[in-house]
Amino acid sequence: MNPVDVMNPVDSARAVVDAAVSEFGDSLVVLTSFQREGVVIVDLAMGAGHPVSVMTIDTGRLPEATLEMIGTVERRYGIRVERIVPEPAEVESMVALHGRDLFYQGLAQRSLCCNVRKVRPLAARMAGIGAYFTGVRRGQSDLRAGVEVVDRSGSPVKISPLADWSAADVARYTAEQGLPEHPLYAAGYSSIGCDPCTRAITAGEDERAGRWWWESDADKECGLHFAPDGRVLRTVDVLLQDLLNNARI
Numbered sequence: 001m002n003p004v005d006v007m008n009p010v011d012s013a014r015a016v017v018d019a020a021v022s023e024f025g026d027s028l029v030v031l032t033s034f035q036r037e038g039v040v041i042v043d044l045a046m047g048a049g050h051p052v053s054v055m056t057i058d059t060g061r062l063p064e065a066t067l068e069m070i071g072t073v074e075r076r077y078g079i080r081v082e083r084i085v086p087e088p089a090e091v092e093s094m095v096a097l098h099g100r101d102l103f104y105q106g107l108a109q110r111s112l113c114c115n116v117r118k119v120r121p122l123a124a125r126m127a128g129i130g131a132y133f134t135g136v137r138r139g140q141s142d143l144r145a146g147v148e149v150v151d152r153s154g155s156p157v158k159i160s161p162l163a164d165w166s167a168a169d170v171a172r173y174t175a176e177q178g179l180p181e182h183p184l185y186a187a188g189y190s191s192i193g194c195d196p197c198t199r200a201i202t203a204g205e206d207e208r209a210g211r212w213w214w215e216s217d218a219d220k221e222c223g224l225h226f227a228p229d230g231r232v233l234r235t236v237d238v239l240l241q242d243l244l245n246n247a248r249i
């Protein structure tokens with residue numbers, strides 16, 4: 001048995017963080033949206049004795065409370081969080097062609113918006129990065145149940161030190177360390193993303209039920225998750241190509 005498997009969750013996560021720092025050094029970053037898990041990751045990384053850059057995707061549609069959280073974390077750790085922002089010409093083109101709230105029109109339009117505001121700017125920034133930490137946990141949704149602690153299937157390597165943690169583990173660490181909490185948790189949110197695409201949940205709902213609540217459960221991730229026949233992929237590809245052509249005019 002791997003010694004990490006018999007450690008308590010905090011020691012196990014620290015071991016993952018330490019190993020990642022040793023392997024990737026300056027090429028390792030924290031990518032966070034400042035939910036509870038993300039703040040735990042920042043705290044663990046800052047405690048690893050090696051400066052790790054902290055980055056967030058500022059889509060231009062974040063809740064005001066998230067922007068406040070960024071400042072809170074910067075002051076607590078004495079760091080500057082890097083804001084990864086979308087290409088202005090692509091956003092302008094998308095809004096001109098489909099409207100600012102296109103995501104309510106269907107999965108292809110929502111995927112297009114996530115592509116322009118999140119996936120493309122992140123992919124551009126991650127070029128040359130060796131690995132990044134995320135706060136993803138297996139218990140957050142069925143889609144995340146198979147998340148690897150260290151996922152080397154792509155580049156950069158994706159490391160999820162909290163993969164085995166429960167929501168209670170996160171809450172306990174947050175309280176014990178006195179970590180700041182995103183203000184929207186107090187308003188009933190359990191997963192926090194862009195303002196127009198996130199709502200509070202009710203008792204018994206899946207942790208990520210408040211994300212893109214108008215869609216089916218199978219679609220609730222930011223990246224490219226499409227039907228097996230590729231139908232939505234082709235639709236979003238066409239939409240994306242249209243807006244890129246429009247952005248270049």
Ligand code: SF4
Pocket residue numbers: 059061103110111113114115117118193194195196197
């Ligand atoms: S979460 Fe909503 S607003 Fe944010 S990038 Fe995705 S579709 Fe656009």
